[in-house]
Amino acid sequence: MLSRVAESVYWMSRYIERAENVARVVGVNLKLEIDLSGIAEEQWDPMVQVGGGHADFRGRYDGPSRANVIEFLTFDRQNPNSVVSCVAAARENARTVREIISSEMWGEINDFYLSVTAPDARDRVRRDAAEFFQQVQRTSHLVEGTKNETMEHGEAWHFTRLGRYLERADQTSRILDVKYFLLLPSAADVGRPVDDIQWSALLRSTSGFEAYRRTFGLVSRESVVAFLLFDRQFPRSVHHCVTRAQVSLHEITGTPLRRFGNEAEQQLGRLVAELDYSDPGDAIARGLHQVIDGLQHRFNQVGEAITATFFRVV
Amino acid sequence: MRFDAYSTDGFYDELFLDDGSPRPEARELVERIEALSDGELTRRHQAAERALLRMGITFNVYGEEPSSERIFPFDIIPRIVSRTDWALIESGLQQRIRALNQFIDDIYHEQRIVRDGVVPAEVVHSSQGFRRQCVGLNPPGGVWCHITGSDLVRDRDGTIYVLEDNLRCPSGVSYVLENRAVMKQTFPTVFEGLRVRPVVDYPGRLLRMLEEVAPRRAARISVAVLTPGVYNSAYFEHSFLAQQMGVELVEGRDLVVSDGLLNMRTTRGLEPVDVLYRRIDDDFLDPTCFRSESVLGVPGLMDVYRAGRLALVNAPGTGVADDKVVYAYVPEMIRYYLDEAAILPNVPTYLCWRESDRKYVLEHLDQLVVKAANESGGYGMLVGPHASAAEREEFKARITAEPRNYIAQPTLGLSRVPIRVDNGFAGRHVDLRPYILYGNEPFVLPGGLTRVALQEGSLVVNSSQGGGSKDTWVLA
Structure with missing residues (x-):
């Protein structure tokens, strides 16, 4: 397929996934706000940190109030990672590859855009913010499901998977990083209900709470790290995401797994191997923040290798 | 919802006779619409508009920010073309396209028609679509104008005229297909029992034609659609046609000439292209051959074409016949070549470069429509009876300064079709653009784009000038 088209479907998927993750993080915080009222201060500041737009936010807003953070993360077009910016970017990419994606899928993406940019969107958030962010998540799933059921599972489809899973791996690691930093237990906090509620909220923001319970039972720091970084079956864990991305990458090229024919396969293969042979005790001992920083650096390298291998070929 | 209050106001109406009764071919449609309640028709109309917006069937408005997309206004009352009218249109357009194709081929070879004194040499060489670079070229199969969208109008007395031949990159066929799709989805009952000829097979026919004109025979011909990009006003159509044909949609930057072939840059390296359905003008195709500053095209593309290793659709240079002065000679071409x-008459046309015609035009500006010879889209046009004195003076000066660039035609009382308005129906002027494909044989799609001037009394139907469209039903 055309390099330009491959690049567009890849980014289209990444942006949809990014919009979904913003909605997840905000949606969970809205619920947390209710659970924690009277126990702890509201925590809207970390929401900005997840997306990495902290400096920009501080420059343009008068403080991390709920309203400000929601505006910044949802509607602010100057923030490239706001829901509206991501959905608009996904749609622009989709528009340039309409002949490749199915009509049904284009219809869903276009509807997504029309819905988050509708004149009444801010009103909908004011009336029922939780419902709005749930709707964003549902729409992202609708796009994904429509894609899987209407688009042929060929090269273009695998590029969408590659984009979607790499983005998700990146987002999950960011969520874990920010929350972990906040939740570093001080001696006084250990075992207090706030702690448990916050860890549960972290799991819920990845839709992982129920799956976690079935696997690990009670919430503990090590187990949450084990689950979100290393679980092989949970669809939002970093390990699961990078192995899925790897499968699609090798479907695109035809290279057998565990071998590599280009830089992208080499980089991603190394990352998968590293996750294959790591454990949460190690990660915590080495310092989780450093481990996640390392992961994000690797995600960037993989992204650059994909660009060089497929999008800038000749 | 009743048509009782509807009046044809002395114009030819495509659905109604002067006495207010429906034409025989429209009777069943009118009965069916009248059986609906007012609210029902409004609901169907809104559902159709929503479907168009969701499908993203929009065009960009130039001069506004890129996000400014509008749906092409759509009216839910279809326009009907009777079987006999269609037989005339179909044979007339097939004849016209054969003659025009022979004319273009002749102009780039011996110019017999010029030497025999039928068309003056200066008319040919001053046509803005004439490309010296194309002299002596032989497009595969001898076909130059593969895709044409001629505009037809009907005058007060019912005569159907050809208004102009759009031979370069006629657009709008995607609206024909999507209008029908939307009507079938939102208003299926209205089709029942009427034998409306399908248009849905257009992309298949287009693909077959593109494969027919390929420079080589192979099991798998590589076809691509070339677009200027996502900000072009017709981008939706480019991607739609590529999608419906299952071929690549490419931009200039996706293409490169290598080893004497035109290639696409793919994730697996270079892959050759046999047939390029290009939706960019000649001038932008190849900066080494035409305009050197063009960034939309592909350097060296014309060398591949000249070497017979690529088909370009339409062939470069075809625009020589897409000139309103050349247009005036089409009836003579038909006689000369065929x-x-x-079969289909031209609208009588005054050529301002002829002194006697110019004198008449300047004296009768208040009765005539004046058009720039090389403009399209309703730009550079004066509708005399509707123009102010100042506008007429301005055109007088322009015509005197550049007589070759202007033609004039009598103001036709364009036929009308009812549209849905707030409290009933009202007649609005329409034209009809059928699409003709020419590979081995000319084929006219039974349907076409009915453009409608939504403003009361307006005669300008172009989408850039506030026009809308209707589904067009050719009856079997």
Whole structure:
């Protein structure tokens, strides 16, 4: 397929996934706000940190109030990672590859855009913010499901998977990083209900709470790290995401797994191997923040290798 | 919802006779619409508009920010073309396209028609679509104008005229297909029992034609659609046609000439292209051959074409016949090349470079429509009876300064079709753009784009000038 088209479907998927993750993080915080009222201060500041737009936010807003953070993360077009910016970017990419994606899928993406940019969107958030962010998540799933059921599972489809899973791996690691930093237990906090509620909220923001319970039972720091970084079956864990991305990458090229024919396969293969042979005790001992920083650096390298291998070929 | 209050106001109406009764071919449609309640028709109309917006069937408005997309206004009352009218249109357009194709081929070879004194040499060489670079070229199969969208209008007395031949990159066929799709989805009952000829097979026919004109025979011909990009006003159509044909949609930057072939840059390296359906003008195709500053095209593309290793659709240079002065000679071309009389007449045309015609035009500006010879889209046009004195003076000066660039035609009382308005129906002027494909044989799609001037009394139907469209039903 055309390099330009491959690049567009890849980014289209990444942006949809990014919009979904913003909605997840905000949606969970809205619920947390209710659970924690009277126990702890509201925590809207970390929401900005997840997306990495902290400096920009501080420059343009008068403080991390709920309203400000929601505006910044949802509607602010100057923030490239706001829901509206991501959905608009996904749609622009989709528009340039309409002949490749199915009509049904284009219809869903276009509807997504029309819905988050509708004149009444801010009103909908004011009336029922939780419902709005749930709707964003549902729409992202609708796009994904429509894609899987209407688009042929060929090269273009695998590029969408590659984009979607790499983005998700990146987002999950960011969520874990920010929350972990906040939740570093001080001696006084250990075992207090706030702690448990916050860890549960972290799991819920990845839709992982129920799956976690079935696997690990009670919430503990090590187990949450084990689950979100290393679980092989949970669809939002970093390990699961990078192995899925790897499968699609090798479907695109035809290279057998565990071998590599280009830089992208080499980089991603190394990352998968590293996750294959790591454990949460190690990660915590080495310092989780450093481990996640390392992961994000690797995600960037993989992204650059994909660009060089497929999008800038000749 | 009743048509009782509807009046044809002395115009030819495509659905109604002067006495207010429906034409025989429209009777069943009118009965069906009248059986609906007012609210029902409004609901169907809104559902159709929503479907168009969701499908993203929009065009960009130039001069506004890129996000400014509008749906092409759509009216839910279809326009009907009777079987007999269609037979005339179909044979007339097939004849016209054969003659025009012979004319273009002749102009780039011997110019017999010029030497025999039928068309003046200066008319040909001053046509803005004439490309010296194309002299002596032989497009595969001898076909130059593969895709044409001629505009037809009907005058007060019912005569159907050809208003102009759009031979370069006629657009709008995607609206024909999507209008029908939307009507079938939102208003299925209205089709029942009426034998409306399908248009849905257009992309298949287009693909077959593109494969027919390929420079080589192979099991798998590589076809691509070339677009200027996502900000072009017709981008939706480019991607739609590529999608429906299952071929690549490419931009200039996706293409490169290598080893004497035109290639696409793919994730697996270079892959050759046999047939390029290009939706960019000649001038932008190849900066080494045409305009050197063009960034939309592909350097060296014309060398591949000249070497016979690529088909370009339409062939470069075809625009020589897409000039309103050349247009005036089409009936003579039909007689000259085919030895036949034109089945569809031209609108009588005054050529301002002829002194006697110019004198008449300048004296009768208040009765005529004046058009720039090389403009399209309703730009550079004066509708005399509707123009102010100042506008007429301005055109007088322009015509005197550049007579070759202007033609004039009598103001036709364009036929009308009812549209849905707030409290009933009202007649609005329409034209009809059928699409003709020419590979081995000319094929006219039974349907076409009915453009409608939504403003009361307006005669300008172009989408850039506030026009809308209707589904067009050719009856079997």
